[in-house]
Amino acid sequence: MERTITIDPVTRIEGHAKITILLDDEGLVQDAHFHVTQFRGFEKLCEGRPFYEMPSLMARICGICPVSHLVASAKACDALMAVQIPPTAIHLRTILNLAQLVQSHALSFFHLASPDFLLGMDSDPAGRNILAMAHSHPTMARDGIRLRQFGQQIIEWLGGKRIHPAWVVPGGVNAPLSEEVRDQILADMPEAVSIVQRTLTWFKRTMNQYREEIQTFANFPSLFLGLVNSQGMLEHYDGTLRIVDAMGNIIEDQIATQRYPEIIAEAVEPWSYLKSAYYKPMGYPQGMYRAGPLARLNIIHSCGTTLADEEWVMFRELNRGAVLSSFHYHYARLIEILYGLERIEQLLHDPDILSKHVRAFAGPNNREGIGVSEAPRGTLIHHYRIDERGLITWANLIIATGNNALAMNRGVLQVARHFVQGQQLTEGALNRVEAVIRAFDPCLSCSTHAVGQMPLHVQLLDAQGTVLDESLRG
Amino acid sequence: MSRLSQQVVTLKIDGRDVGARSNETILEVAHENDINIPSLCSVEGLSVVGSCRLCLVEVRGTSELVSACSTYVREGMDIVTHSERLSHYRQTILSLFFSERNHLCAVCVSNNHCELQGQAQALGLSHVEVAYRYPQLPVDASHERFVIDHNRCILCTRCVRVCDEIERAHTWDVAGRGVQALVITDLNEPWGSSETCTSCGKCVQVCPTGALFEKGKAVAEMSRRRRFLPYLAKTKEKSS
Numbered sequence: 001m002e003r004t005i006t007i008d009p010v011t012r013i014e015g016h017a018k019i020t021i022l023l024d025d026e027g028l029v030q031d032a033h034f035h036v037t038q039f040r041g042f043e044k045l046c047e048g049r050p051f052y053e054m055p056s057l058m059a060r061i062c063g064i065c066p067v068s069h070l071v072a073s074a075k076a077c078d079a080l081m082a083v084q085i086p087p088t089a090i091h092l093r094t095i096l097n098l099a100q101l102v103q104s105h106a107l108s109f110f111h112l113a114s115p116d117f118l119l120g121m122d123s124d125p126a127g128r129n130i131l132a133m134a135h136s137h138p139t140m141a142r143d144g145i146r147l148r149q150f151g152q153q154i155i156e157w158l159g160g161k162r163i164h165p166a167w168v169v170p171g172g173v174n175a176p177l178s179e180e181v182r183d184q185i186l187a188d189m190p191e192a193v194s195i196v197q198r199t200l201t202w203f204k205r206t207m208n209q210y211r212e213e214i215q216t217f218a219n220f221p222s223l224f225l226g227l228v229n230s231q232g233m234l235e236h237y238d239g240t241l242r243i244v245d246a247m248g249n250i251i252e253d254q255i256a257t258q259r260y261p262e263i264i265a266e267a268v269e270p271w272s273y274l275k276s277a278y279y280k281p282m283g284y285p286q287g288m289y290r291a292g293p294l295a296r297l298n299i300i301h302s303c304g305t306t307l308a309d310e311e312w313v314m315f316r317e318l319n320r321g322a323v324l325s326s327f328h329y330h331y332a333r334l335i336e337i338l339y340g341l342e343r344i345e346q347l348l349h350d351p352d353i354l355s356k357h358v359r360a361f362a363g364p365n366n367r368e369g370i371g372v373s374e375a376p377r378g379t380l381i382h383h384y385r386i387d388e389r390g391l392i393t394w395a396n397l398i399i400a401t402g403n404n405a406l407a408m409n410r411g412v413l414q415v416a417r418h419f420v421q422g423q424q425l426t427e428g429a430l431n432r433v434e435a436v437i438r439a440f441d442p443c444l445s446c447s448t449h450a451v452g453q454m455p456l457h458v459q460l461l462d463a464q465g466t467v468l469d470e471s472l473r474g
Numbered sequence: 475m476s477r478l479s480q481q482v483v484t485l486k487i488d489g490r491d492v493g494a495r496s497n498e499t500i501l502e503v504a505h506e507n508d509i510n511i512p513s514l515c516s517v518e519g520l521s522v523v524g525s526c527r528l529c530l531v532e533v534r535g536t537s538e539l540v541s542a543c544s545t546y547v548r549e550g551m552d553i554v555t556h557s558e559r560l561s562h563y564r565q566t567i568l569s570l571f572f573s574e575r576n577h578l579c580a581v582c583v584s585n586n587h588c589e590l591q592g593q594a595q596a597l598g599l600s601h602v603e604v605a606y607r608y609p610q611l612p613v614d615a616s617h618e619r620f621v622i623d624h625n626r627c628i629l630c631t632r633c634v635r636v637c638d639e640i641e642r643a644h645t646w647d648v649a650g651r652g653v654q655a656l657v658i659t660d661l662n663e664p665w666g667s668s669e670t671c672t673s674c675g676k677c678v679q680v681c682p683t684g685a686l687f688e689k690g691k692a693v694a695e696m697s698r699r700r701r702f703l704p705y706l707a708k709t710k711e712k713s714s
Contacts, residue, residue, distance in 0.1 A: 048612075048613055049613065050613065050621060050623075050689075052583075052689070052690060052691065052692050053581055053583070053693060055692065055693070056581050056692065056693035056694075057581045057693075060580060060581065164580065166585075166692065166693045166694045166695075169692035169695070170692060174692065174695065361690060362690075363689065363690065389615035389616055389666075390615055390689070391613060
């Protein structure tokens with residue numbers, strides 16, 4: 001008899017989702033789905049609004065990564081205005097984007113994921129969170145909080161506030177960087193770098209304990225997508241799209257971001273509000289690809305900063321081709337934090353970084369604009385059309401998390417097949433099913449995450465929907 | 475008759491003895507004496523309409539509330555500008571403003587520069603308990619330099635008055651009644667097609683909310699310059 005196991009809601013991720021695991025007649029896992037159960041509708045509600053409002057309006061999609069939306073949206077608006085923004089504005093937006101990367105990755109690694117590593121996948125879920133970690137591993141908890149604070153602090157210093165700053169505007173940014181803020185950031189930088197370095201050392205040592213998870217956490221061949229700069233190095237603000245296959249071969253390169261519709265399409269499934277993006281030439285669902293930190297480190301020739309490159313070389317030795325296990329998203333996240341900090345420091349030393357020329361002014365000159373940047377979770381695409389008066393008539397957003405929708409599903413299925421056996425659900429099995437999703441760090445609600453134990457509802461259903469077994473926690 | 479030849483009266487505002495000329499309104503006298511009375515439709519230099527009702531005050535000896543902007547002072551008046559009753563009325567008035575249209579401060583060009591938002595903060599309005607109407611209202615971006623977003627209009631008619639009384643173009647007016655009312659340009663044509671609009675921008679500068687704004691302003695960037703108004707009003711007085 002077929003049975004369905006439902007995990008609802010999935011905890012310690014950013015948003016609301018549930019997981020369904022379907023068992024076959026023999027009690028073996030037949031299929032699994034990762035459902036995103038919330039609907040936002042931003043593409044529709046922005047219609048009729050002046051395009052100048054878009055960066056701040058779209059930033060409201062998310063309380064954790066508002067800067068990503070701010071940046072991608074502002075770039076789309078730059079395209080609508082048909083302006084080249086001042087170089088200093090590009091650098092300042094890049095710094096803001098990287099500060100967001102640092103704080104978001106720190107949140108994912110330390111606050112959400114590290115309780116699994118520190119306290120164990122099989123430990124009591126009631127005590128497996130950042131608060132319990134603060135008691136058992138105070139230094140690590142403090143490091144995580146400090147690193148996230150540093151990223152948020154840069155955002156506040158630059159943009160005026162930590163969440164939803166209105167500093168990034170179409171045409172650039174609305175205020176130049178002050179010498180005082182630059183010096184403050186540079187003064188705090190060494191502490192942040194040393195936090196990442198000691199965390200990387202600890203994580204590389206700890207990874208050996210998680211061989212089984214590394215083997216099974218969405219560890220399969222797929223394509224990888226992301227932006228690279230003109231030298232094929234890590235790039236989060238600008239650049240061109242590149243796709244590599246599982247062996248690390250480049251199959252698409254130097255695709256101008258305006259051409260994204262040629263290679264990326266989206267499919268809709270009836271069981272989720274999250275659209276599934278795929279590589280168009282290979283079709284759906286064969287064109288599954290992954291984006292985000294793992295993908296970015298898989299597609300590049302080097303990071304472009306000294307310390308991150310040293311780590312990247314070791315990272316790429318994990319596999320002969322691309323690094324395939326999604327467990328290594330965590331590892332990639334730490335390397336990207338290191339890169340982010342180094343790159344911010346480089347940019348702050350740019351001789352023109354304090355320039356007062358940080359904004360270009362223009363009206364609507366193009367009827368269509370596309371803005372692409374790398375958000376913490378992957379490639380983020382904002383695509384707008386306007387009427388002759390500058391009011392939005394159509395919008396399409398490919399959100400970073402949507403890039404990984406197909407891979408997350410496959411990952412849940414792989415983990416469930418390995419850890420869910422028979423009709424009994426162990427806490428460890430349930431948590432690993434959740435943990436594979438957590439490795440992707442999906443931002444579903446795009447709202448600030450509640451710390452603590454969220455209720456987890458698991459149901460074991462037969463093919464007729466009768467509840468055979470049920471457990472509630474939280 | 476000049477203002478100086480007016481009779482001098484004495485009255486009390488919030489227990490304070492104040493002197494004033496008999497052709498002054500309660501609101502004017504209060505401001506001269508640094509006594510704050512909240513208001514939205516009133517702006518120095520323009521005629522008085524008394525439509526927003528936010529400046530309601532109590533006058534001892536009568537149970538009726540009067541609007542401070544449209545009531546002249548009288549000898550011996552005893553005025554109360556802040557009380558629990560007034561606070562309740564003012565919060566209700568603000569709630570009705572917020573519920574009538576689509577005021578979304580977070581993505582508004584006037585965020586942090588908005589008089590409606592400022593009054594709500596000053597009067598401690600933490601929640602709107604009136605059901606929102608969520609009307610579907612247009613944004614007219616047809617003008618070369620300015621935009622009107624009816625979602626944020628509170629029908630204070632400052633734009634109508636400044637256009638008529640200072641610029642003397644009378645491009646703006648009000649069409650419709652009650653909650654259906656909208657400010658319009660000329661005979662309800664797109665602003666960009668208006669033959670009377672001089673594009674002076676005074677309407678944009680006096681707008682208390684984000685309803686009228688300059689093109690190209692991003693969220694929270696629309697601050698207003700209003701110091702020109704009393705000067706222009708005096709110039710008008712002299713010339714007429």
